[in-house]
Structures are given as structure tokens and as C-alpha cells.
Amino acid sequence: MAGIKVFGNxxxxxxxxVLLALHEKNLDFELVNxxxxxxxxxxxxxxxxNPFGKVPAFEDGDLKLFESRAITQYIAxxxxxxxxxxxxxxSKNPSHYAIxxxxxxxxxxxxxxxxxxLVWEQVIKNFVGLTTDQAIVAEEEAKLAKVLDVYxxxxxxxxxxxxxxxxxxxxxxxxxxxxxLGTPTKKLFTERPRVNEWVAEVTKRxxxxxxLK
Amino acid sequence: xxxxxxxxxxxxxxxxxxxxFLEKGIEFEVIHVDLNTFEQKKPEYLLRQPFGQVPAIEDGDLKLFESRAISRYYAxxxxxxxxxxxGKTLEQRAIVEQWMEVEAxxxxxxxxxxxxxxxxTPKFDVALVEELKVKLDKVLDVYxxxxxxxRYLAGAEFSLADLTHMPGMRYIMNEAGLGSMITSxxxxxRWWNEISARPAWKKLMEMAAY
Numbered sequence: 001m002a003g004i005k006v007f008g009n010x011x012x013x014x015x016x017x018v019l020l021a022l023h024e025k026n027l028d029f030e031l032v033n034x035x036x037x038x039x040x041x042x043x044x045x046x047x048x049x050n051p052f053g054k055v056p057a058f059e060d061g062d063l064k065l066f067e068s069r070a071i072t073q074y075i076a077x078x079x080x081x082x083x084x085x086x087x088x089x090x091s092k093n094p095s096h097y098a099i100x101x102x103x104x105x106x107x108x109x110x111x112x113x114x115x116x117x118l119v120w121e122q123v124i125k126n127f128v129g130l131t132t133d134q135a136i137v138a139e140e141e142a143k144l145a146k147v148l149d150v151y152x153x154x155x156x157x158x159x160x161x162x163x164x165x166x167x168x169x170x171x172x173x174x175x176x177x178x179x180x181l182g183t184p185t186k187k188l189f190t191e192r193p194r195v196n197e198w199v200a201e202v203t204k205r206x207x208x209x210x211x212l213k
Numbered sequence: 214x215x216x217x218x219x220x221x222x223x224x225x226x227x228x229x230x231x232x233x234f235l236e237k238g239i240e241f242e243v244i245h246v247d248l249n250t251f252e253q254k255k256p257e258y259l260l261r262q263p264f265g266q267v268p269a270i271e272d273g274d275l276k277l278f279e280s281r282a283i284s285r286y287y288a289x290x291x292x293x294x295x296x297x298x299x300g301k302t303l304e305q306r307a308i309v310e311q312w313m314e315v316e317a318x319x320x321x322x323x324x325x326x327x328x329x330x331x332x333x334t335p336k337f338d339v340a341l342v343e344e345l346k347v348k349l350d351k352v353l354d355v356y357x358x359x360x361x362x363x364r365y366l367a368g369a370e371f372s373l374a375d376l377t378h379m380p381g382m383r384y385i386m387n388e389a390g391l392g393s394m395i396t397s398x399x400x401x402x403r404w405w406n407e408i409s410a411r412p413a414w415k416k417l418m419e420m421a422a423y
Contacts (some may be wrong), residue, residue, distance in 0.1 A: 014407075033356035039272070044345055051354060051355040051359070052315070052319055052352075052356065063304050063307065065307055065308070065311050065313045066311060067310075067314035067315060067318065069310075069313040069314055070307060070310040070313070070314045071307075071311075073307070073310055074303070074304075074306075074310070077258075077303055077306075078303055094286055094289045094290040095275050095286070097286070098275070098277050098282055098283070098285070098286035099277070101281075101282035101285050101286065102278060102279045102282045103279050104282070104324065105282045106279065107280035108317060109279075109317070110264055147264075148266065150263045153263070
């Protein structure tokens, strides 16, 4: 078995999304570090792995993939019987899968664009010595609040976003949620009781702790 | 029991789902949601889609939203009916999913604001549009390369990866007036000509009656 390789950076949320899935499944893998500061992701040989020049890229034997959410879905299916089940409990039921799929789309289209901007303004800019634009932070927090109101309603009905069990839908949120917990934006979580509980639940998972190291 | 789609036949995201129905030979009914009067933001509709966007579907007891999730559901449920949209193996599906992610994260993310500005905003931000066109150029360069050695985005067969692009591509070729970005690229042009000649697409265009 040629083995699983992840080409990425241990601090990047997209890379972490994939690492989370691998840890949840107790899969052995090699993380090949791509030096983002050095622009390694915009050059060959990395570009042959992802022509869009973004981490992560992934390899499992002969299969080569990019796009973190495609990779996590592959892992969840290919290794379904191993480690944590990241699919709905009745995964062969297309309707249950579809409900999880809605949540994955919502994370990608409603949550991530806004939450990532907040991470950029408050975490990454600080890290590289730029100043946070508080006007943007206020604007994006207002948008995120609306999204989290929808989540709060959802989580009053279900323990996790796609139902009673932890799935890819929850997992996809974790890396960005973790970064936001280190910023004042975390108040948007603490103000919403069910969201707050959900955040605590998903971030305390052993896999979620492993990616922070 | 016929699936109901709530939306507008001329709107991009509902078209993604309608095209999936047409490729799979799934009967459906369109319940018009009037975007011009913001019907999608009203309380009754918000029960179907809490973010106030089209489309939503109702199929017996099953209610879904997010056009890409809906398309995947029907492509999976009706895997043995109509066009195969997801590939035959897990590995092939992973590649289809990869290019569906590309559509969402690289293509749509540029095309959506381009269309909103050029087509729907009277005095649009010229500098922003130029910036977006530069980004779209870079994305299409990647597609040009991919389609040089692949008949379709995910390989030898038409899949959801191609289908998911079609509503946005239609805007590029028509109202947005950006057709030259496609026709100037041999492989992307070949790909668009081929996929837009499919009977399901032609049927959708007939229904939309532009």
C-alpha cells in the first residue's frame, strides 16, 4: 500500500479539515509540509497536484485529489468501516445523506466565506504585522450572527448539525471555529446556548485536539 | 409522487437542479417563487430555506435546499436511471466531487459577483468587474489545461462536475457578454459546445424561454 499523503500546512484550515478526517479514522498518513511563506504552493511540483495553487493536495495510492471537502468525503466513504463514522448512521439512505449534504453546502457557502474573513482580519493579519480593520470585523460579525441564528434553531432540534451523530458537516466547521475561539468573535458562539454547546463538543474531540499541535 | 421545486426557471441555482432532473428523466413540478417581489425572504418560504434563497425541493416528506446537495441526492438516488452523473467507482466519484468543489470555490465565487454586477446592477463597480475578470481568466486557464487531456472536467464522461457549471456558463455566454473568454480557449470552447448541445440542456433552455 503506497499510503496516504497530505501535501499542506499544519496551520491552514483547509489542510486541517483533511487531517481531522484522517485522525477521526485513525488512519496512518504522511504530512508533507508545503511552505506557504515561501510560495511553495504556487510553484511546481505542487501546482501539478493542485493547479489552483492552494493547500491541501492528497494522495491515496494512485488516487490524487485536491479540494479539502472532496478529500474528506472520499475518506469518509473509502474508510467507512474504520474509526469514527463521518457519514450519517444510515449512510446508504440517500435522504439522510442529502440532509448531511445540505449542511456541508451551508458550511461552504454561508458560514465559511464570512468566518474566514473574520479569521483573516483578526488572526492572519496580526500574525503578519498588519492592522485589523474593525469596520470589516463588525460587518462580517453581523452576517455571521444571522448564520449562527439559523444554526441555533437547528441545534435545538438535533444534537449535531446533520442529526443525532457527528458527521462531516460538523467536522468541516472545526478548523475555522477553532481560530475564531481565539478572537472576540467567540462571543457570537457564547451568546447562543446550543451553538456554544456544539462548539464545546466538537472542539474537545481527540482528533480536534490533535490538529492543534 | 412528483417532486416539487420551489424557485424560478430562469434563476441559476434552480437551473442546476432542473438540469439534473432532466438528465435523469425525473418528473418534477416547478412552483414559482417570485424573486422580484422578494417572495424568498418571506416567512412561509423561510420555513423551506432559512437563508431565504432558491431553490428548495419537496419530495413527499423529504425537504431539501442547496442546489448542489439536491443534485447529488437525485444523482445518487437515481444512479441507475438516465445519465450517470457520479461515476461508477468511489475513486471516480471523488474526482467528480473535486471538480464540483472547484466550481463552487473558484468558478462560482467569481462568476456570481460578475453576473450580479454586469447583469443586475445599473451602476456597477467597474474596477471590481475588471479584477473579477482577471481572476476568471486564471480559472479558465486551469480548465483549458484540464480539458486538453480530458473530454469532460472529471474525465471521459459527462458528470455533475460539468452540469454544475452550466447555469453560470450560460450567463457568461449571454447576458454578461463574456463569451470571448470561452471562445478564445480551444478546449473550454469545445467543452461548452458539447455540453450545451445535450438534449437535457436544450429542454431546459426551451422551458426558460429566454
